[in-house]
Every structure is written in C-alpha cells, then in structure tokens.
Amino acid sequence: AQRVTQPEKLLSVFKGAPVELKCNYSYSGSPELFWYVQYSRQRLQLLLRHISRESIKGFTADLNKGETSFHLKKPFAQEEDSAMYYCALTNSGGYQKVTFGTGTKLQVIP
C-alpha cells in the first residue's frame, strides 16, 4: 500500500529563514511525487513534481529514494508562502490514484 507521512502539522518560521517541509513515503514500485499547496480561500493547486526537477516560487524538492523522502525546501521564507502544503504520491503507470499526506500548515512570521 502506498502511504505518505508529513510529520509536522504546523511549521512556523520567521520571514527570511529557511524552510523545510518534511515528507516521507512508502511505496513498493516507482513513485511519482508531488507537492500541492492551498493558500487561504483558494483551491488546492500543484506546486511542483519531482519528475520536472523544477523550482517554483523558490521552492525545490529532491526525491531521495534511499531515505524515501521528498522534502520541500526554500532558502528564504516569504509571508506569501503561508499556506497548507500537501505531499502526494501516485503510481507511475495505469490508474492515477493519488495518495495525499495529512498536510503541513506553514506559517511565516513577519
């Protein structure tokens, strides 16, 4: 069974400080991993995916298969980064079932 764990419900950081939102997964095959973000009063939207190896809004995430982790990082937090972040996993073939973690609320303190 596929599983996503986000150990922190709430993460508070000061503006300008580095951010790391933790995500660990369990999956027997080759997973596709994503981070979704939900800003206040907005719908959930894709932030980034590991296959693209992209940086979106200054955020990056590296898939570490040895540690089965996909932590989201940003070197300098901004107030507008305050939001709910969900790590998600799906299988790489066939049915597009996505398993979401429980989410981490990021609070950036001015």
Place this chain on the structure above:
Amino acid sequence: DAGITQSPRYKITETGRQVTLMCHQTWSHSYMFWYRQDLGHGLRLIYYSAAADITDKGEVPDGYVVSRSKTENFPLTLESATRSQTSVYFCASSSPGTSIYEQYFGPGTRLTVT
C-alpha cells in the same frame, strides 16, 4: 480556474437527509475524483472515475454514492447524511494525456450536517 466547478459552495443539512454535491469540468478529462478534507486526516479519496460509467471506491466510500453518466459531470450523493460527514469536499480531474498525473481541483464544498 473556471474549468472545474462545484456546487453548492456551502451546504447545511440535517442528519438523515440526502444531499448531492455537484462537480462539473469543461476539459473533457477522463479521470475525476472526490476527496474529503478533514483536520488531521488531510485529503482522503472517496470515489474516483476513470471514464463515463466507470467508477470505483477510494479510501472512505461508506455512506456515499457516485455516478458518471457524462464525462463532464461527477455528482456525489450522501444517501443519509451523518454528522461525521461534515467536511470540505473537493472534486478533481486529470487526464493521462496532459501534465502527467496532475490533478486539477475545484473550489470545494463546505458541508455541515446538523
């Protein structure tokens, strides 16, 4: 994005009543999903559909019914609402032919069962 909409956006109902939440998408995405969002549980999949007339259970299907007679619509029905079904419900869609496995979410429906 106006591509996927949900109605109503807010709903208050009484225990035991039947409630239907609507979801409509204009992209002709083959896959559609229903999730519920609860504190401490994140997003949990209720039902999904791979195409019209093809639906299957997700993680928490009990007490819910879905149908998909048309590609663009995926209604979710609570047959006899219970207080434990108070939640925010999100509909999503995706297509294997576009961004790989990215799901597009609707704005959500906040349902309160009294």
